[in-house]
Amino acid sequence: MALSAWKQAGESRWALRVNPSSGNLHPTEVYLLSPAIDNFSSTPLIAHYAPQEHGLETRCVLTNPIWKLLTEDYSEPVLFIGISSIYWREAWKYGTRAFRYCHLDVGHALAAISLSAASLGWHCQILENCSTRQLRMLLGLPDNHKNETEQPDCLIAITQTKIKYPVLSLPDQAIQQIALCDWQGEANVLSSTSVCWDVINTIAITCEKPTTQLSVANRDIHKEIMRQHAHLTVNxxxxxxxxxxxxxxxxxxxxxxxxxxxxxxxxxxxxxxxxxxxxxxxxxxxxxxxxxxxxxxxxxxxxxxxxxxxxxxxxxxxxxxxxxxxxxxxxxxxxxxxxxxxxxxxxxxxxxxxxxxxxxxxxxxxxxxxxxxxxxxxxxxxxxxxxxxxxxxxxxxxxxxxxxxxxxxxxxxxxxxxxxxxxxxxxxxxxxxxxxxxxxxxxxxxxxxxxxxxxxx
Ligand SMILES: Cc1cc2nc3c(=O)[nH]c(=O)nc-3n(C[C@H](O)[C@H](O)[C@H](O)COP(=O)(O)O)c2cc1C
The missing domain is CATH 3.40.109.10 (NADH Oxidase)
Structure with missing residues (x-):
């Protein structure tokens, strides 16, 4: 999700990123939910990723007991990446099409993260049973932010090994406790004025996800993967x-x-x-x-x-x-x-x-x-x-x-x-x-x- 280059033509300069985005408008925001990690953080935390600085902005420091409760269904260490979209970033230019562009961008971001994790030998799984409300609480997103509402999309669990029966939800009790923690910082606002695209708001509300009880069939973790890429010696x-x-x-x-x-x-x-x-x-x-x-x-x-x-x-x-x-x-x-x-x-x-x-x-x-x-x-x-x-x-x-x-x-x-x-x-x-x-x-x-x-x- 980082910058991958700056481009310059005459006086103009613009940044490009590892993930593509419709119109290079980048409506996708990323959060890290991490346990305490040596040489990184002595406590579990939730942080916002700032691509320009390639840095993390701490939003919330968690206690070890809350993290333990949040991840009680995992038998191995796990961290999470949260994804959200700000429709206005596409809507100011593309109007109602912004909804589709934002979610296509989410798809690109998901694959970018999954492929990067795979290159480290790690595994990703979206927590598909979480509700939009739970995601909003976990990412510390307000319901409305000065007309630049940030809509939570999904949470990806990253583990070092592939889990046979993937975990698809997190305990609501832990999520409630996290929502009540001491949250820091407020998102920047892009525009001084904005136009309300009712259709986008209606679709976003209609598509809010309830908690679900979906399950994944037992993954055959020894499944042979088709490898036809002998020609790829690229880094x-x-x-x-x-x-x-x-x-x-x-x-x-x-x-x-x-x-x-x-x-x-x-x-x-x-x-x-x-x-x-x-x-x-x-x-x-x-x-x-x-x-x-x-x-x-x-x-x-x-x-x-x-x-x-x-x-x-x-x-x-x-x-x-x-x-x-x-x-x-x-x-x-x-x-x-x-x-x-x-x-x-x-x-x-x-x-x-x-x-x-x-x-x-x-x-x-x-x-x-x-x-x-x-x-x-x-x-x-x-x-x-x-x-x-x-x-x-x-x-x-x-x-x-x-x-x-x-x-x-x-x-x-x-x-x-x-x-x-x-x-x-x-x-x-x-x-x-x-x-x-x-x-x-x-x-x-x-x-x-x-x-x-x-x-x-
Ligand atoms: C969902 C999506 C839709 C796009 N639609 C178009 C398009 O219709 N026409 C086009 O020329 N480029 C399109 N692009 C390419 C973007 O303009 C490009 O990703 C952006 O300028 C950033 O450049 P980069 O991909 O080289 O990082 C699209 C990209 C995405 C991710």
Missing amino acids: AQQLIQQRRSAVAMDKQTYIQAEQFYQLISRLMPEQVETPFNLLISAARVQLIFFVHRVEGIKPGVYCLVRDSEILTELKQLMNEQFVWQKLKTCSEKLPLFCLLEGDAKLLSQKLSCQQEIASDGCFSMVMLSQFKKTLQNTGAWLYPQLYWECGMIGQVLYLEAEAMNIQGTGIGCFFDDPVHEFLGLQNMNFQTLYHFTVGGAIHDDRVLTLPAYGTGK
């Missing part, structure tokens, strides 16, 4: 820090079919654990690809079915002209289907708000999420999590692309109705929630890159 830290969004694609870079298959195999939740094991269910999003420049794969529209159980439903619901031909050139394990062959460059550009990055790269894509039926069955609180899953997919794509010496860009601006029309979807059981593009980036030599820290603001 994880370097890769994570060099990640950048392509601002424009070069219209000429091709990748090989094998590279494409490797890249998309990383998006299969069953075959690859991190970061998709953060959520109890992370296969609610199916992927439609517009293949433009992949050597060995004909240009056209393809579908990667991440959840095999909904293949039949998808075939029934979608455009009857789609051929659903399983690709034989890739591994049996990769459920990749050709829907239509042909040049899809103009189509994909049109569907992504006419943005050329969608047509000028190697491929672009639509993330199609289960929607109305799933939300009705589960509850409106699931709505943000559908975006989180899309953001996580985006973050994996960013890093995989970077590892192949090409680049990705999240596309939060798209026309959903024309997408559904093209796919033949007539009801709201599936909706597109995010687009993405991957290809050879054009670099702008006029923009200087400076180190993230140590050179002043």
Whole structure:
């Protein structure tokens, strides 16, 4: 979540971060809930992370007995990372779309944290049974803060080993006690005036999460993870820090079919654990690809079915002209289907708000999420999590692309109705929630890159 670089063009200077964000507006805030750790803190504490300083601001010092009560269900040391969003940071520019952008950003942040933890050999799990009210108390967030309300999103538990029966909630008694502790500090306010976007407030209230009783099936901790990345000898830290969004694609870079298959195999939740094991269910999003420049794969529209159980439903619901031909050139394990062959460059550009990055790269894509039926069955609180899953997919794509010496860009601006029309979807059981593009980036030599820290603001 730190800064990864400063950019400079003429007199202008702006910071970029390890995690991407719609419009580089960074509405996501991060908190650390930590036990006492040698050479770090003699007491348990809750702190806010300040990216510009790469420092922690103590919000609340906890006693050891409270920490013990909070973590009584864990048989090993644990720390937590809390995530929240400030909708106004996106809404001043994007209006109602801010809700979706904030939650896509949360998804990117979740995957960034999970992948970083994994690079240290650690494991992450979202505490999915906690309520929004409990999170608000644990992060010390006021209900309303001068029109820049900070909405709690989730809490991630980080452990050194993978837990067979993941803990998904924390004792309410401990949370109540923490809420009554002595909290320090007050969040800065970004704007002197603001505009109230009623729709965002209504959606946020509707999506407040109650406590739930979900459970995770016993995790087979010895499960074989698909490892097809022998070609990757890159350094994880370097890769994570060099990640950048392509601002424009070069219209000429091709990748090989094998590279494409490797890249998309990383998006299969069953075959690859991190970061998709953060959520109890992370296969609610199916992927439609517009293949433009992949050597060995004909240009056209393809579908990667991440959840095999909904293949039949998808075939029934979608455009009857789609051929659903399983690709034989890739591994049996990769459920990749050709829907239509042909040049899809103009189509994909049109569907992504006419943005050329969608047509000028190697491929672009639509993330199609289960929607109305799933939300009705589960509850409106699931709505943000559908975006989180899309953001996580985006973050994996960013890093995989970077590892192949090409680049990705999240596309939060798209026309959903024309997408559904093209796919033949007539009801709201599936909706597109995010687009993405991957290809050879054009670099702008006029923009200087400076180190993230140590050179002043
Ligand atoms: C959710 C999301 C949506 C985005 N939507 C677009 C978009 O529609 N068009 C675009 O050119 N870039 C888009 N981006 C890229 C951002 O502009 C980029 O992440 C930001 O400027 C920071 O740059 P960086 O990713 O290089 O750190 C999006 C990024 C995210 C995370």
